Amino acid sequence: MASDKEATVIKKYANRRLYHTGTSSYVTLEDLAGLVRNGEDFVVYDAKSGEDITRSVLAQIIFDEESKDGQNLLPITFLRQLIRFYGDSMQALVPRYLEFSMENLTKEQNQFREQMSKAFGGGTFGTGALDAIQAQTRANMTMFTEAFQLFNPFAAAAAKAQAEAPSAAPENAELGDLKRELNEMRERLDKLAKSK
Secondary structure, three states, X not given: OOOOOOOEEXXXXXXXXXXXXXXXXXXXXXXXXXXXXXXXXEEEEEOOOOOEOXXXXXXXXXXXXXXXXXXXXXXXXXXXXXXXXOOOOOOOOHHHHHHHHHHHHHHHHHHHHHHHHHHOOOOOOOHHHHHHHHHHHHHHHHHHHHHHHHHOHHHHHHHHHHHHOOOOOOHHHHHHHHHHHHHHHHHHHHHHHHHO
């Protein structure tokens, strides 16, 4: 959320109540979720220590949303993979990569909405709308597949090898492929480190 407007300050008190300093009123996590949906920036500070606890409050909002029936956005496989990155050497790259992926998804979402408004402009559900949905779904699945392969190149290599020759691939060839992919990953990491 890039904005020139200063972020609203929310204070969290020991009794777990959240105080919106802009409106001088207490708010709930649901209210804060509404602010996020409306594109409003806020920071949350612990009222006693002054510590910035925005990340944990946002994580709590996501947890609450995920707990609602039919509201699941985070697949179990993704959550498991994310947990595996804590303490891993790749941990430093994950936040920026996820930000990049979400920015692309947001752009795709806006493009999809434009396509849908054009398709539904006449008020009828035509084949153009169905084609747009299918094309957008394919594009999103490709993006997510590539993202998961980047985070887990060994699983991707094993799946590829299994799909190409499930029983005939020799172990040496698989090991060579894994070494090559590991070297490619190291080169990418080196390039990323040098660009910073």
